[in-house]
Amino acid sequence: MIEQLIIEGLAVGACYGLFGVAVAIIYKTSDVVNFAQGEMGMIATFVAFHVLTVYNVPFWLAFILTTAFAILLGMLIEFCFLRPAKDPTVLGFIIITLGAEMLLMGLAGWKWGAEQKDFPFLLSVQKMHKIMPGVVLNEWSIGVFVLSILIMIFLFLFFRFSKLGIAMRATQQNVNAAKIMGIKVERVFSITWAMSSLIGAVAAMFFAARSVLDPNFMMEPFMRAFAAAVLGGLASIPGVVVGGLLMGIIENIFGYVWPEWKPIVAFVVIVIVITIKPSGLFSKHYVKKV
Amino acid sequence: MLAVKNIETWYDLIRALHGISFEVKEGSIVALLGSNGAGKTTTLKTIMRLLDDDQPEKGTVEFLGQRIDRMDTEEIVRLGISYVPEGREVFPELTVMENILMGAYTRKDRRNAKADIESILNQFPILRERKDQQAGHLSGGEQQMLAIGRALMSKPKLLMLDEPSLGLSPLLTREIFTIIQRINKEGVTILLVEQNVNMALKYSHYAFLVENGRIVRADKPEILREDKDVKEFYLGIATETSVKGYKRYRRKVRFR
Numbered sequence A: 001m002i003e004q005l006i007i008e009g010l011a012v013g014a015c016y017g018l019f020g021v022a023v024a025i026i027y028k029t030s031d032v033v034n035f036a037q038g039e040m041g042m043i044a045t046f047v048a049f050h051v052l053t054v055y056n057v058p059f060w061l062a063f064i065l066t067t068a069f070a071i072l073l074g075m076l077i078e079f080c081f082l083r084p085a086k087d088p089t090v091l092g093f094i095i096i097t098l099g100a101e102m103l104l105m106g107l108a109g110w111k112w113g114a115e116q117k118d119f120p121f122l123l124s125v126q127k128m129h130k131i132m133p134g135v136v137l138n139e140w141s142i143g144v145f146v147l148s149i150l151i152m153i154f155l156f157l158f159f160r161f162s163k164l165g166i167a168m169r170a171t172q173q174n175v176n177a178a179k180i181m182g183i184k185v186e187r188v189f190s191i192t193w194a195m196s197s198l199i200g201a202v203a204a205m206f207f208a209a210r211s212v213l214d215p216n217f218m219m220e221p222f223m224r225a226f227a228a229a230v231l232g233g234l235a236s237i238p239g240v241v242v243g244g245l246l247m248g249i250i251e252n253i254f255g256y257v258w259p260e261w262k263p264i265v266a267f268v269v270i271v272i273v274i275t276i277k278p279s280g281l282f283s284k285h286y287v288k289k290v
Numbered sequence B: 001m002l003a004v005k006n007i008e009t010w011y012d013l014i015r016a017l018h019g020i021s022f023e024v025k026e027g028s029i030v031a032l033l034g035s036n037g038a039g040k041t042t043t044l045k046t047i048m049r050l051l052d053d054d055q056p057e058k059g060t061v062e063f064l065g066q067r068i069d070r071m072d073t074e075e076i077v078r079l080g081i082s083y084v085p086e087g088r089e090v091f092p093e094l095t096v097m098e099n100i101l102m103g104a105y106t107r108k109d110r111r112n113a114k115a116d117i118e119s120i121l122n123q124f125p126i127l128r129e130r131k132d133q134q135a136g137h138l139s140g141g142e143q144q145m146l147a148i149g150r151a152l153m154s155k156p157k158l159l160m161l162d163e164p165s166l167g168l169s170p171l172l173t174r175e176i177f178t179i180i181q182r183i184n185k186e187g188v189t190i191l192l193v194e195q196n197v198n199m200a201l202k203y204s205h206y207a208f209l210v211e212n213g214r215i216v217r218a219d220k221p222e223i224l225r226e227d228k229d230v231k232e233f234y235l236g237i238a239t240e241t242s243v244k245g246y247k248r249y250r251r252k253v254r255f256r
């Protein structure tokens, strides 16, 4: 029984982790949380829904189109909202991303309406597979595990070994020093937003498959994933993933024991973490020597 | 090679450079000297275009006959200027090796770049020892070596260094200057900003003195070193009572 709860929690947690990573990638470059992240994923999911239901394209094609759309959307938002703002303060940046969030939500409501829809996802939440004695897992969870592991491996290799990946880390640490290396930092920001938007969109499609699709559906997953990311220490990608997994397990077990408390577990956890260790459980960030 | 003509740079409403002009001849080591707040760092940042987009407000900067005062920093790097900023500015959470790799960011010739990494590691053995360590954990001197090695990786024609001796022991300072001299002998032109006037005058071929955002003197180091005012105010060798002398010196520089 407990194994079943844990593995289900891990599946949801992996999804939180994935979305948290999308938040963390932008946080690392701009030091601020992108509050439009959830709605960027929401719009991308609506695009998938649209091509699936209106044009009846096969799922794999819809998936590819959606990821391409997400990449463009990320770059567009960076270009239109962030780039013109000259040295925004933290508060200014938050307002900008909140503005983008409102805009996207309004856009989705106008184009697709506010009523709830079913998102026709490739992997079903109902179809179960027995993976070990006493533990069954639905297709959706298997999909989440496989995809998040692939994305994590890719990110690890990319940031560790590729020239562009190292240049992105360099830009995060010192923009001016990156410029004098000849790094085109504006392009780095653009790529950062594209990557984050892509990963966020993939996670959002998984969230939509588990609940319903409407302009508000990413609000709660965003808050939970954000809480998970804070739990793990926003600045480290592995930390965010572990934070997501922990959050998934905690939530699932609490939800089983006290179902009525499930929705607020995430926020109790966030408050406790911020009180005890504000930098997150696994952060080991370098502090500049003065 | 580098010709700075009459540049005027503002920080919002504060004018930091009041029309600075100087020239750096190919193959030389040129020093830019002056006290705190004189505008030396601002001059280098203006050349690298690291300040606001509309700076320098007036004047021109030419490199190899080409105007660069409205180019992007990364284009200037690609033209062949490399910059070692004040305070090193290494990437603290990248390893030493990754920092060096970033220095080669603009290069397309991977194989030659590999060979150059080897030669940098040979020139700075301490970096080889620490190559997998985070740069932020290096000592100040090691970070300076790294910043110089990293700047060399782009194969610059002109290397600009801002106070390379800052915070280093006399021994290490001498070592850094020897390294700079060696780099110069290998064909890299050098523009050097220094507070350590004594050292800078020993190693440079030509020097400019900056005061309050203006160039107040320009001469060969042999001549400057024997100059009474320079001796007194830059080298700290007292020749007469300082208040009077200072006033006389101020008068002198103002009308130049």
Ligand SMILES: Nc1ncnc2c1ncn2[C@@H]1O[C@H](COP(=O)(O)OP(=O)(O)OP(=O)(O)O)[C@@H](O)[C@H]1O
Residues within 6 Å of the ligand: B011, B014, B016, B034, B035, B036, B037, B038, B039, B040, B041, B042, B043, B086, B195
């Ligand atoms: N970001 C800034 N905003 C406003 N004023 C500045 C800024 N940076 C420098 N200044 C001013 O410009 C003038 C020149 O500064 P600069 O840093 O170029 O001096 P410096 O010659 O490099 O001095 P030091 O030897 O202490 O490094 C100083 O008066 C300084 O106060």
Ligand SMILES: [Mg+2]
Residues within 6 Å of the ligand: B040, B041, B042, B086, B162
């Ligand atoms: Mg300075």
